Amino acid sequence: MALxxxxxxxxxxxxxxxxxxxxxxxRAWLFVAPxxxxxxxxxxxxxxxxxxxxxxxxxxxxxxKVSPEFVGLDNYTDTLADPEFHxxxxxxxxxxxxxxxxxQMCLGFAIAWMLRTAGVWVRRTVETVVLMAWILPGSxxxxxxxxxxxxxxxxxxxxxxxxDSAWLVEHxxxxxxxxxxxxxxxxxxxxxxxxxxxxxxxQLETARLSGAGGWQQLRDVVLPNIRGHILTNALLISLWxxxxxxxxxxxxxxxxxxLPIYIYKTALTGQQQLGxxxxxxxxxxxxxxxxxxxxxxxxxRRRVR
Amino acid sequence: MTPADVVRRIGFYTLLCLVFASFVLPMLWLVxxxxxxxxxxxxxxxxxxxxxxxxxxxxxxxxKSLLNSxxxxxxxxxxxxxxxxxxxxxxxxxxxxxxxALLYALLLLSSIVTGTAAIVPLYILLDELQLLDSxxxxxxAMSGGLLPAALFIxxxxxxxxxxxxxxxxRVFGASPLRILVDVVVPIxxxxxxxxxxxxxxxxxxxxxxxxxxxxxxxxxxxxxxMFTFYTEAxxxxxxxxxxxxxAYAIPVIAMYLFVSARYGFRFHGGIKH
Numbered sequence: 001m002a003l004x005x006x007x008x009x010x011x012x013x014x015x016x017x018x019x020x021x022x023x024x025x026x027r028a029w030l031f032v033a034p035x036x037x038x039x040x041x042x043x044x045x046x047x048x049x050x051x052x053x054x055x056x057x058x059x060x061x062x063x064x065k066v067s068p069e070f071v072g073l074d075n076y077t078d079t080l081a082d083p084e085f086h087x088x089x090x091x092x093x094x095x096x097x098x099x100x101x102x103x104q105m106c107l108g109f110a111i112a113w114m115l116r117t118a119g120v121w122v123r124r125t126v127e128t129v130v131l132m133a134w135i136l137p138g139s140x141x142x143x144x145x146x147x148x149x150x151x152x153x154x155x156x157x158x159x160x161x162x163x164d165s166a167w168l169v170e171h172x173x174x175x176x177x178x179x180x181x182x183x184x185x186x187x188x189x190x191x192x193x194x195x196x197x198x199x200x201x202x203q204l205e206t207a208r209l210s211g212a213g214g215w216q217q218l219r220d221v222v223l224p225n226i227r228g229h230i231l232t233n234a235l236l237i238s239l240w241x242x243x244x245x246x247x248x249x250x251x252x253x254x255x256x257x258x259l260p261i262y263i264y265k266t267a268l269t270g271q272q273q274l275g276x277x278x279x280x281x282x283x284x285x286x287x288x289x290x291x292x293x294x295x296x297x298x299x300x301r302r303r304v305r
Numbered sequence: 306m307t308p309a310d311v312v313r314r315i316g317f318y319t320l321l322c323l324v325f326a327s328f329v330l331p332m333l334w335l336v337x338x339x340x341x342x343x344x345x346x347x348x349x350x351x352x353x354x355x356x357x358x359x360x361x362x363x364x365x366x367x368x369k370s371l372l373n374s375x376x377x378x379x380x381x382x383x384x385x386x387x388x389x390x391x392x393x394x395x396x397x398x399x400x401x402x403x404x405x406a407l408l409y410a411l412l413l414l415s416s417i418v419t420g421t422a423a424i425v426p427l428y429i430l431l432d433e434l435q436l437l438d439s440x441x442x443x444x445x446a447m448s449g450g451l452l453p454a455a456l457f458i459x460x461x462x463x464x465x466x467x468x469x470x471x472x473x474x475r476v477f478g479a480s481p482l483r484i485l486v487d488v489v490v491p492i493x494x495x496x497x498x499x500x501x502x503x504x505x506x507x508x509x510x511x512x513x514x515x516x517x518x519x520x521x522x523x524x525x526x527x528x529x530x531m532f533t534f535y536t537e538a539x540x541x542x543x544x545x546x547x548x549x550x551x552a553y554a555i556p557v558i559a560m561y562l563f564v565s566a567r568y569g570f571r572f573h574g575g576i577k578h
Contacts, residue, residue: 019398020468021484022475031395035388035452042449046426047418114321129328135561137510139528140550148331153347243420245513260421267425277425284422292416296409
């Protein structure tokens with residue numbers, strides 16, 4: 001549910017890991033144990049169970065709930081042969097690429113870059129609205145966007161001089177890409193604001209004195225300095241966007257069947273094929289694993305340094 | 306300033322205004338329509354009234370759902386903060402073999418097993434444990450997901466707190482648990498507060514887990530209840546939804562203002578979501 005990105009992780013003090021309170025190893029384990037038990041039951045076990053469930057024909061109701069059968073890799077072959085799954089993969093790629101990598105990252109960087117030279121009130125005001133979009137509960141922003149984009153008397157249609165369109169019906173993917181850009185830009189903005197503060201002013205000054213324009217400074221001085229931040233940001237927002245269920249609240253899943261919605265529909269609507277949905281879940285978990293491993297490798301390298 | 310600079314400056318502020326407008330526009334509904342006697346989906350100058358809030362107050366299912374949100378948020382907060390504090394303190398002070406590997410493995414796990422990919426096994430697990438339709442089940446499931454990041458952040462924080470007070474307390478014969486409660490907790494309060502606010506915001510806003518874990522509408526938290534307010538004609542009941550959304554948003558906005566006034570938001574930048 002969360003990845004930590006401690007922006008200001010302080011280095012451990014000289015006395016780190018000295019057992020000042022006389023805890024001792026045994027008692028230390030006792031202190032850690034309750035948390036580990038909770039995590040084992042509600043995080044580790046479900047993950048491992050997905051592997052097993054994905055090889056059964058488990059369904060929510062009826063005979064296959066009481067005695068599910070082992071079906072080997074059938075769920076995987078069925079899934080990979082399902083045109084709806086292919087469609088879902090394409091939509092997911094579009095969603096992650098369009099809203100996270102292009103939308104949130106570019107807009108977040110642009111805002112951070114512009115606010116750098118803006119006055120304190122301008123800065124605070126813009127930052128606050130961008131942050132609000134990020135921290136309001138998903139149900140509220142889902143409804144806000146449903147209202148904003150609605151055909152009958154949505155605000156967007158009222159503003160745009162062109163004729164009314166049913167955005168959510170005619171352009172569901174565009175709708176959720178724009179929505180998620182709006183929703184998540186705050187994180188990239190915060191991260192890039194912190195990153196830009198680490199660019200040595202002397203380097204920028206030198207570039208300016210040697211006649212580099214804004215774009216050249218950006219390309220030759222700023223971007224090379226914040227490469228690590230860009231990669232970290234890309235990995236995190238991709239991971240979050242990839243697993244986001246909020247678009248469901250705007251479109252009800254119609255025309256925007258990204259993988260989370262595909263899993264939900266397979267598992268809990270229609271035939272409620274939990275076994276089949278588990279197989280898809282495992283595919284998603286494995287993709288998450290690859291992205292998260294890359295992120296942790298970066299986080300670790302940065303801390304060791 | 307040369308004319309070119311003036312043009313550039315104007316362009317800059319126009320762009321910034323556009324960004325500002327595109328973020329504000331979808332949000333205007335939340336601050337105007339709750340006060341509008343004739344609520345609609347579009348934003349307009351409201352025909353001012355507080356009547357929508359009276360309607361809200363007369364609707365027991367609405368405030369019951371807010372109460373449900375309070376229960377699961379508070380429950381998860383207590384569980385996450387106390388378990389994370391215990392664990393983070395022990396991991397910070399005692400060098401257990403494989404400690405760092407454990408922390409990274411937990412963090413890795415919580416970032417992988419997230420969102421929709423985990424709902425199938427979680428649903429079946431809650432079903433088997435007879436914890437569907439129960440606040441306890443939702444609190445346990447959410448806490449399990451939030452705990453790894455909480456442990457990680459809090460352990461970092463504990464590493465930076467001074468140890469001399471603990472040593473003195475120990476000299477006077479206090480037990481480790483006593484030292485934790487009376488000495489460490491007061492020192493670590495900013496870190497604990499961060500984790501507490503973060504947990505509440507996460508649980509308060511979570512839609513997916515309550516959505517699958519509850520069948521009984523009386524147990525729905527606000528996040529799910531919002532989508533059950535329909536008029537008899539089958540249209541969304543905007544009067545109720547608008548007032549309800551604002552009531553449901555206010556605690557989050559209040560916490561944001563509190564955190565940014567007290568600690569500055571930047572520090573918390575990374576740990577939302």
